[in-house]
Amino acid sequence: MLESVKKLIRYYEEVLEMPHRTEVARELRDEDDLFLLLLYSEMIGIPNPVYYYTLELYPHIIEDFHDWHLRMGMEKSPLTGIRCC
């Protein structure tokens, strides 16, 4: 009995959390996109004074970058300098 009540509450919570989880994920993704733009700004012609330092971050975000260009409808990496796929 207690177990099924718990299950019901979990279900209820999941239903209500769903749209919120989506929205939070979207906000975070937008922030990440902005961060990505800052890192790669040099490659699209916007001068970046800390370019050499941000270079170090490339290996860590290469996967995110891959997801990003897929999401933007580009099957292959749009930047010749980055060959994620």
Add this chain to the structure above:
Amino acid sequence: MNAILVAIAGIAVFALGYRYYSKFVAERIFRLDPNYVTPAHKYNDGVDFVPTNKFVLWGHHFSSVAGAAPILGPAIAVYWGWGPAFLWVILGTVLAAGVHDFGTLALSVRNKGQSIGTIAEKFIGKRGKILFLFIILTLLLMVNAVFAWVIANLFISYPASVIPVFIQIPLAILIGYSAYKRNMKMLIPSLIALAIMYGAAILAAEVPVLQIDLVQYMGGEDGAGIFGLGAVSSAFFIWIMILLIYVYFASTLPVWKLLQPRDFINSHQLSVGLLILYAGLLFTNPEITAPITNPDADVSWLPLLFITIACGAISGFHGLVSSGTSSKQLDKETDARFVGYFGAVGEGILALISIIAVVTLFNSTADFNAAYGSFADASAGGLNNFVEGAALLAGGLGIAPHIATTIVAIIVVSFAATSLDTSVRLMRYIVSEIGVEYNINALTNKHVATTITVGASAALVLLPEGPQGFGSGGYLIWPLFGTSNQLLAGISLLLISIWLKKRGINYAVTLIPMIFLMFMTLYAMFTQVFLEWSWFGNDSNTLLFVLGSIIFVFAVWIIVTAIQALSGKFDDELKKHDEQ
């Protein structure tokens, strides 16, 4: 007639409809494939495209489509007696709404999870998209006007509901902030928020000082108001202005700050409301005092009944939810039956209890006839009757009547406010989209778009002289709201029919409801727009005439397009798209 029997009969038809008819549609017509890779799996991005358990998805789908409209429509439509309203809700849900909601979901799943608007462009070309955009625009404009008036009306009728409703705003912001910034769970805080709201409701119902009664402040109903208006009209004006200013801010803030946590609290209210009403029905075991039909109606039920009850019988808005979010989260294609069809059944259950609450409210048939003397009376008083009737059902659970009315009023206001928020936000997006389409840069600015949206809504609600005096323009256009909603459903059913035709499947299942809807819509529009609102009509009104004419032209346009599409005119276009 015993109300429990009516409820059981209704639910039994829903159950049979789900068990047999939706199964038939799923297997023989839509031919769902459990192995089809749905967009949720194909494009899984952790944000929009996420495979979701069908029960969870149903819960979300249902809470997105359920609002104040399935309550308001039936509460007005019982004017023609409870029989027609009951039959239309039951049969409409089983034969039209279920197929429509289910169909839009299946159609979208087979089209990369795209929304109905995009699919319209694909199937019928640019014309389809523009048609679609404008109908949604008018629909949203009407939602704004109708719900602004509805909320103002409830605030004036139930002044105890004001403080609890406004308390919800800071509570929601607080919850949104702690969930987003501190990653806290929302369930417990939102339940506490709900308890605070209902606590405030009980307090306000008991202590008159806490009731914000603007009419009373201005010296009662006969008192002088502002700008030379009477006290009641002034109260409407003030509330509508406050609401419009509020939605301006609510719709320009990020979704997670206010809209989402408010929705979260309101979802509890939906569960609480449904539970209280159906449990109350069992405990009070009321008799239906309303007549089964009304032979003395001053306005014919044909075709207006089918327009008055839109949500709860069939509603085009559901297609937007089905194809907008739910289709992107469907785990298996076969789940579409449960999520879409059963989602419509949920809405039908809400409309059913709304009918029951109103038709059991009065002590005798004479009392009912007095309250529902004319269609104008029904339109203006319908929602208040629902609040009173629902409170009476809640009374079966031992809740004092004045507290129950306050809480039911809060629930209805919350639903209406969510619809208002969402629709202002959506309308602002569409205004911006039109700006992009026609290169009008100013429209793409968030604040310019919102100002236009709110300004147009204010004009629509305040300018036309409604049956209940100043500010009730919203009620006058309720039939127009129903019409554009049905038109939207008509387009969606057309798109599903084209899709089925393309696959070589018999599409009578979607074509028949579409023809029915289109016929009723055109019929209603014609009598309303040309015989009532035009210059030579009984009730001449230029603004409504122009607005109605635009929708009428849309309707004719859709029918022409439908005939062309089904006779194969757009097949080349479709092929081109498929090749791409």
